[in-house]
Amino acid sequence: MKSLVQFFFKLGSPNWFYKVSSYLVPVFALLSIGLMSWGLVAGLLYAPMDFKQGNSYRIIYIHVPSSFIALSCYYMMALLAAVYLIWRTKMAAIVLRSCAVIGAAMTFIALVTGAIWGKPTWGTWWVWDARVTSMLVLFFIYMGIFALSKAYEREELGSKAAAILALVGTVNIPIIYWSVDWWFALHQGATLKLTxxxxxxxxxxFPLLVMIAATYCLYVLLILLHSRAEIIRSEQRKQWVKDLVK
Amino acid sequence: MAMHPKRKQRLWMVLAIVLSATAACGLLFYALSDNLNLFYPPSEIVQGKAPVGQRIRAGGMVKAGSVIRQADGLTVEFIVTDYEADVTVRYTGILPDLFAENDGVVVAGMLDEMGVMQADEVLAKHDENYMPPEVADSLKNPMKANKAAPPAVPAKTWQGK
Structure with a gap:
């Protein structure tokens, strides 16, 4: 228990995070490349066609994993926002910014692949139904959080504002999740169910589950890489960074 | 574990932010609830809940055997049903590939005084079931399938909401 508490304390130190993440980056890089090539080949070449949609359903192997991460990234970001607001841990604010960037990218991929999928299946690129619109709102929230975190001269002020916005935006997540159950929407219900x-x-x-795992690994990798760059930028006046650059 | 009083105060702040934002959105969505639906089900249209002379959307299943194609090859008439009520739809244009009887559909257009939907847009609403064609065939024709045990038949129900 004590070592676990210590681990979290250390995690809050940019210096320690930077050192440990340098070992994690190659691990997650290999995992995501390996799983993703496996999942893409299995999904795009070997998985059978769909009885109705033919081959066009195969975009599910990109669309569903990126939508998954777009939502789960927000959970992590909201948690970091709470940690930052309560304990003022610097690392929480740094990873929060990374979450906003990577989350926005994942949401963008989900929206674009959804539009490409919508044309052959629904017959339209875009529809203002509850699911699609709430995903677009999520994209704007991610962008807003990132913009707000950079809007102040003093980094702490930006982090605080971004963390509060991240907490407020949390309400959108259950709305996205249940939008297709609460309202009449064009988007179909959930295919993957836990229960x-x-x-x-x-x-x-099976290929879809592999792709979801691969995208999770890619997500961790991107968060690590972005946070490392942010650490260097925000700690540039610290001695350990100066030693590192030398 | 005792928390620093300052941090405890901030924790309450965090909870207050999340709860008040949730409450605000909850009230907002409660007030808007009818306007957040993309379409009306046929039963509400038949009850007169949908405005006449205004562009609306109707959604449901295409009733089996109801699709009639006109001689011009483009105009099509079909019945949208939610298994409680039916609405007749007339549409001239290209139908999406996934348009089929017994499948979901969302149509946009105006109701005329006869209660017929004069549609200018037809969108296919597919369901959440994915399977290879062979499996789908074996579901339709269990006798022909050479597999000993076909998987459970997915329920063909109207899952609009």
Missing amino acids: EKSAMDSAML
Whole structure:
């Protein structure tokens, strides 16, 4: 227990985070490259066609993992926002900024792949239904958090404002998740379910699960890389960074 | 574990922010609830809840055997149902590839005085089931399938909401 508490304390130190993450980066790079090439080949080449959508359903192997991360990234960011507001841990603010950037990118991918998928299946690129609109709002919230974190001369002020916005924006997450159940929407209901059998044939489901794992690894990798760059930028006056650059 | 009083205060602040934002959005969505639906189900249109002479959307399943194609090859008439009520739709244009009887659809257009929806847009609403064609065939025709045990038949229900 004591070592766990110590671990979290150390995690709050940019210097320690920088050192430990340099070992984690290659691990997650290999994991995401390996899993992603496996998942893409299995999903795009070997998974069977869909009985209705034919081959166009295969965009699910990009669309669903990126949508997953777009939401789970927000959970992590909201948690970091709370940690920052309560304990003023500097590292929490740094990773929060990384979450806003990577989360925005993942949401953007989910929106674009959704539009590309929507054209052949629904018959339209875009529809203002509850799911699609709430995802667009999520994208704007991510952008807003990042913009706000950079809007002040003093970094702490920006971090504080961004953390508060991140907490307020948390309400959007359950709305996105349940939008297709609460309202009449064009977007279909959830295929992957935690409590019941998934509404997808296992030959198609397996590559999807691999792709979700791969995208999670890619997400961790991107967060680490972005946070490391942010650490160097924000700690540039510290001695250990000067030693590092030399 | 005792918390520093200052931090405890901040923790309450964090909870207050999240709860008040949730409450505000909850009230907002409660007030807007009807306007957040993309479409009306046929039963509400039949009850007169949808405005007449204004562009609205209707959504439901395309009733089996209801699709009639006109001689011009582009105009099509079909019935949208939520298994409680039916609305007849007339549309001239290209239908999406996934348009089929017994499948979900969302149509946009105006109701005429006969209660017929004069649609200018038809979107296919697909469901959350994905399976290979062979599995789908074996579900339709269990006798023909050479597999001993076909998987459970996915319920063909109207899952608009």
